[in-house]
Amino acid sequence: MDVDVSGEISRGECQDTGDGIEHSSVSVGEDAWEEYGCILWDLAASKTHAELMVENLILEVLLGNLLVCKSERVTEISIGIIGNLACHEVPMKHIISTEGLIEIILDKLFMDDPQCLCETCRLLTVGLQSGESIAWAEALQSEHILCQILWIAENTLNLQLLEKIIGLILAILESQQKVVDAILPPMMKLGLANILISLLTFEISKLMTERIPERYSILDLILRAIEALSVMDDHSQEICSSSELFQLLCDLVKFPDKVEVGNCCVTAAVLIANMLSDVADQASKISQDLRLLDGLLDIFPFASDDVEARNALWNVIARILVRIRETEMSPSSVHHYVSVLVRKLDLIEDELLNQQVESGHEQESLSYPGSTANARDTSLGRIISILNQWTAEKENAKNNGNAEVPVSETDAKRLLDCCHKFLK
Numbered sequence: 342m343d344v345d346v347s348g349e350i351s352r353g354e355c356q357d358t359g360d361g362i363e364h365s366s367v368s369v370g371e372d373a374w375e376e377y378g379c380i381l382w383d384l385a386a387s388k389t390h391a392e393l394m395v396e397n398l399i400l401e402v403l404l405g406n407l408l409v410c411k412s413e414r415v416t417e418i419s420i421g422i423i424g425n426l427a428c429h430e431v432p433m434k435h436i437i438s439t440e441g442l443i444e445i446i447l448d449k450l451f452m453d454d455p456q457c458l459c460e461t462c463r464l465l466t467v468g469l470q471s472g473e474s475i476a477w478a479e480a481l482q483s484e485h486i487l488c489q490i491l492w493i494a495e496n497t498l499n500l501q502l503l504e505k506i507i508g509l510i511l512a513i514l515e516s517q518q519k520v521v522d523a524i525l526p527p528m529m530k531l532g533l534a535n536i537l538i539s540l541l542t543f544e545i546s547k548l549m550t551e552r553i554p555e556r557y558s559i560l561d562l563i564l565r566a567i568e569a570l571s572v573m574d575d576h577s578q579e580i581c582s583s584s585e586l587f588q589l590l591c592d593l594v595k596f597p598d599k600v601e602v603g604n605c606c607v608t609a610a611v612l613i614a615n616m617l618s619d620v621a622d623q624a625s626k627i628s629q630d631l632r633l634l635d636g637l638l639d640i641f642p643f644a645s646d647d648v649e650a651r652n653a654l655w656n657v658i659a660r661i662l663v664r665i666r667e668t669e670m671s672p673s674s675v676h677h678y679v680s681v682l683v684r685k686l687d688l689i690e691d692e693l694l695n696q697q698v699e700s701g702h703e704q705e706s707l708s709y710p711g712s713t714a715n716a717r718d719t720s721l722g723r724i725i726s727i728l729n730q731w732t733a734e735k736e737n738a739k740n741n742g743n744a745e746v747p748v749s750e751t752d753a754k755r756l757l758d759c760c761h762k763f764l765k
Contacts, residue, residue: 371412378418385425385432395426395435400442407445413454420449420457424464427471437473443480450489455499462505469512469520478520481513487528495536500555507540507562514569525576534579537567538586545589548602557602564608571615581619590616591627594636603643607650610640614653617660628664631681637661638685641692651692655716662723667730676748679731682724683752686759689724693763721760728757 381399384390403419410416423446426432436442449461468477481487494506510533513524525533544560547553571580580586593609596602617624627633637658644650667675682689696717731753 371415374412374415375418378415378422382418382421382425385422386428388429391426391429391432395432400426400432400435400439404439404442404445407449413452413457416449416452417454417456417460420446420460420464424460424467427464427467430472433468433471433473436468437476443477447480447486450486450493455497455502458493458497459499459502459505462502462509466505466509466512469509469516474516474520478513478516478523482523482527484527484531487524487531491528491531491533491536494540500559504559504562507559507566510537511562511566511569514566514573521573525573529576529579534570534576534583537563537570538583538589541567541586541589545593548596549592552598552601554601557605560602561605561608564605564612568608568612568615571612577615577619581616587613587616587623591630591633594640595632596636599636599639599643603640606636606640607644607647610637610644610657611650611653614656617657621660624660625664628661630661631677634658634661634678635681635685638681638688641688645692645695651696652716655720659716659719659723662720662727665723665727667727672731672734675727675731675734678727679753680748682727683748683756686752686756689756690759693759696763718765721764725757725760725764728753728760732757 381394385394399422403423406419407416410419423436423442427436446461446464449457452458452461465477465481468474469481471477481490490506490509493502494510497503497506510528513520513528516524541560541563544556544563547556548560567580567586571577590609590613593602594606594613596606599606637654640654641651644654665678667678731748735750
């Protein structure tokens with residue numbers, strides 16, 4: 342096959358070399374390699390085709406190509422093909438057993454081309470999520486490699502690459518225990534926690550100012566990585582003791598336009614619950630934050646299919662409400678709390694109805710002095726108490742000029758009845 346300047350493929354002319362056999366003059370340029378390489382890339386997504394390809398020694402061809410190739414595009418395609426092959430069990434075993442292949446793949450982490458780096462991260466992520474994760478972890482645990490992964494995460498400006506590298510870090514954190522034990526301790530020593538918090542700071546600042554949809558998935562991955570760290574016994578303290586992180590999460594929960602970042606807000610609420618379980622004193626700092634309470638209630642619709650997340654939300658709300666001393670507060674302050682709660686009447690009612698129709702789910706408990714109630718019932722009891730205090734003082738509250746937001750007595754009564762109905 343010959344490749345003309347337009348990139349179109351045409352059949353070459355036959356030549357007589359004197360040996361009685363006509364040979365085709367072949368000139369395969371990078372364009373031809375790209376066209377056929379991309380076809381193989383697509384075919385490798387099929388299990389049947391992938392197994393046929395490894396049986397016909399494609400891995401050996403790709404390994405040889407990666408060793409000598411100088412073209413970034415050809416390198417990207419080669420790693421992309423291997424990445425698709427790695428999605429299937431039999432080809433993955435061939436990848437692991439091909440001597441030198443994993444090493445040359447890891448070496449591509451030091452390239453400058455973002456697309457090559459993206460495909461390398463995707464392949465490593467697939468490897469860590471496969472049944473051969475131990476073999477990939479053994480290759481990854483070199484400090485030299487881990488430093489490069491963290492350096493890319495901290496320094497890349499390419500959004501696609503940032504998403505892939507954070508996805509790789511998350512795959513490490515969510516991998517089987519042997520992988521976590523091998524890779525995570527050195528990553529923590531290299532500053533993983535601080536890097537994740539720094540990345541979160543940047544993404545939240547972008548969210549507050551520019552709201553770039555392409556960054557939302559990155560924010561979600563960073564939060565999920567931090568959440569994974571927050572529940573690991575040997576590493577949770579570094580996450581849960583961070584005041585900077587706690588403030589960032591509260592800021593995200595208070596973000597008004599949650600539609601496009603609802604999942605991120607759910608993860609933030611779960612993280613706040615995890616942090617409060619480790620550092621309970623943080624709850625006193627947020628007990629007077631009405632915007633945070635408002636934001637937490639707004640998250641319920643986004644967590645409708647996640648029992649654990651809804652438990653976490655009730656957990657945080659309960660920790661806030663138990664610190665409110667409505668009998669010691671001014672009528673104006675009580676009024677402001679009631680205003681927030683009544684404004685979220687529909688959300689609270691929908692959430693309680695949602696829990697009612699579910700069966701077989703045991704609610705997560707929240708223990709605190711003087712009560713053995715679970716977090717939801719604790720919250721409902723506190724809402725009832727606050728509403729009763731407001732009702733007792735409503736004449737004064739109506740005459741209080743500081744009561745900035747009028748409260749519907751009808752809605753307040755509905756909320757009170759709703760809480761009584763669902764309080765066990």
